[in-house]
Amino acid sequence: MDGMVEENGTTGNPPGDPLAHSPGDTNSSVVVTSVQSVIQPNQQSVIQTPANIQPVQLQKGNVILVSKPNSVIQTTPGSLQTLQVVEAGSDDSLSNDDESAKKTRRDILTRRPSYRKILNDLGGGEIAVGRVESSSECDTNEDSELSTNSIPSQYQTQTVIPGTIQLASQGETVQGLHTLTMTNASTGGAIVHYASQGQDGQFFVPVVTQGGGIGGGPIIAEDQARKREMRLLKNREAARECRRKKKEYIKCLENRVAVLENQNKALIDELKSLKELYCQQKSE
DNA sequence: ATGCATCTGCGTCAATAGAA
């Protein structure tokens, strides 16, 4: 559950106020004598499924199933991969009217260091990239939106419709080599072979381009469109991963708050008892 | 049931840091 923290028997804070801990919400019997780092190095994923297959919801019900062993989104190596991305029209046509306003706003803003760096600065280790199973102290048991229990089998055989990109794994035939079919209503079909880099987490690398239009123009346009799709796809996944890490980072901070509050309480109690002892000996 | 406010997650763009 979001907002819940479990650390040495300490439980939670209201969802709307993640850092708010009343003095009474900690277990009074707990005395923290040594506080370890809240964030363990090489911690592992909080998102795990038995089959290591997770559906990634895209817009309008599109689903990606990819093999990325070092990613949160995983499938069994060599398993069928299906990607269907419906072209979302030409969003390149951005109006320049409010672009200047956006730019001005962004110019004012400063960039924070990455969560990895923040966690390192906190001395609590790093958020691991390779994730296999739940971490111990940052385990949150949250219900992942990437839950894999509900992968419909029909996603393994998508129907190619005009304006779509479809990835179909060749499975055991050619290791790591897959075929990406771009079907475009205006330009006709184009087949792209790509090498899947499943081991290092890379998504795919275009290798050969075949087919397509006549002359340089359409080919260049297709290449640019394909590059754009690749870029958007990668950034989509990157944003997803970034948000996951951000949530993990926040939960770790909440954990840290809980631990430090416990430590503070223990020190206050210790100080209190020492004062009493001192007063007793002084009065004698 | 309906309308509204709020929250949450997503995709995208753009800026930036760091690697190559």
Place this chain on the structure above:
DNA sequence: TTCTATTGACGCAGATGCAT
């Protein structure tokens, strides 16, 4: 210098809770 990864900001859509 170029490329890639990361992440803040923005806008959108769906879910949820609450008042009417």
